[in-house]
Amino acid sequence: MNIFVINSGSSSLKYQLFRFPAEQPLCSGLVERIGLENSIITHKVFPATEEEQVVRRTLALPDHRAGLQQVLQLLTDAEIGILRAPGEVEVVGHRVVHGGESFAATTIITPEVKHEIRRLFPLAPLHNPANYLGIEVAEQIFPQARQVAVFDTAFHQTLPEHAFRYALPEELYREQGIRVYGFHGTSHRYVAARAAAYLGQSEARLITVHLGNGCSIAAVRGGVSVDTSMGFGPLAGLVMGTRSGDIDPSVIFHLMGQLGYDAEQVADLLNKHSGMLGLTGNSDMRDIGHALEAGDPRAALAYEMYAYRIKKYIGAYAAVLGGLDALIFTAGVGENDALVRRLACQDLGFLGIQLDESVNALRAPGLREINHPESRVKLLIIPTNEELEIAKQCAELLGVNM
The missing domain is CATH 3.30.420.40 (ATPase, nucleotide binding domain)
Structure with a gap:
């Protein structure tokens, strides 16, 4: 299964392509300075038997859609491409910073899920709108793929109430959702699992x-x-x-x-x-x-x-x-x-x-x-x-x- 992972920022786009069950990425890259005339794409390909190949391009990318279109061209390039066509991407995994109390697990993206991510914009105004934009663009570029959201806050949804509540009037939690959510959950989950396996x-x-x-x-x-x-x-x-x-x-x-x-x-x-x-x-x-x-x-x-x-x-x-x-x-x-x-x-x-x-x-x-x-x-x-x-x-x- 080809899984394309996107981490969309306000002016950047990080990505990796995996062919599961193999855990070594086939390629990775970073699109920087989106919205400026001197946007930069750094694309790395990891062939099985050769040294990695690196492509760097400086060009004008007015928006995330233009950036992802350039990434798609690199993914399907005749010389260094990994894919023959966009349809070979079966899943697009999106990092979404804030899932509030709505999302305690990885979730297939539906119109209802997108609506909830939008509703949570005030909790992560610098991150969730950019993550949402990445979802919107990926749906256009990879319309055949299943879109999946992985939330940074989800790993910490297991905190007991005495740990996640603040000593504030209860209505601020019940009505406004003011509580501990925690972040970097994807990283904490990954290294904790590796440590447990190692031990x-x-x-x-x-x-x-x-x-x-x-x-x-x-x-x-x-x-x-x-x-x-x-x-x-x-x-x-x-x-x-x-x-x-x-x-x-x-x-x-x-x-x-x-x-x-x-x-x-x-x-x-x-x-x-x-x-x-x-x-x-x-x-x-x-x-x-x-x-x-x-x-x-x-x-x-x-x-x-x-x-x-x-x-x-x-x-x-x-x-x-x-x-x-x-x-x-x-x-x-x-x-x-x-x-x-x-x-x-x-x-x-x-x-x-x-x-x-x-x-x-x-x-x-x-x-x-x-x-x-x-x-x-x-x-x-x-x-x-x-x-x-x-x-x-x-x-x-x-x-x-x-």
């Missing part, structure tokens, strides 16, 4: 730490999410590239009441100008790492704050789980920044966490252990693969043997 423990108590430009952490027991750091929106929890993470709400009142900020300015400040960017002037951990090496005290403090917040959540979630079998680091920073991992695990021996610093400092591909042999808790690096997880959920929904 051979279906009921494993896991903490999964997703550290990219956006960061979140989840407590997972037996493959089920029981708590997570992001909340009603993706702002809460860990310190992130440009987002503040947890903050005393009184700061917001002060910004508005004493400093003259309006609601839009506060949202812009906390989402786009805070986090590591606010602390150091940079949002990319690689740049902050270079500044740290050069002796920048702001970079040193930022690293300490970033790791300290992770450590606090590790302790809290170990308590929630009643113990811990494995701690998993994933996503760009989690997989590649040895210092973050070292600082986050420092002085956690009382929880059974002992990092092997020499192994942690090494770079190596794939799933690997970085714990000391005497550590009671496994410390794992597991590269995330959200596109593969989306494809797997589509295949599972449609009964494809894997």
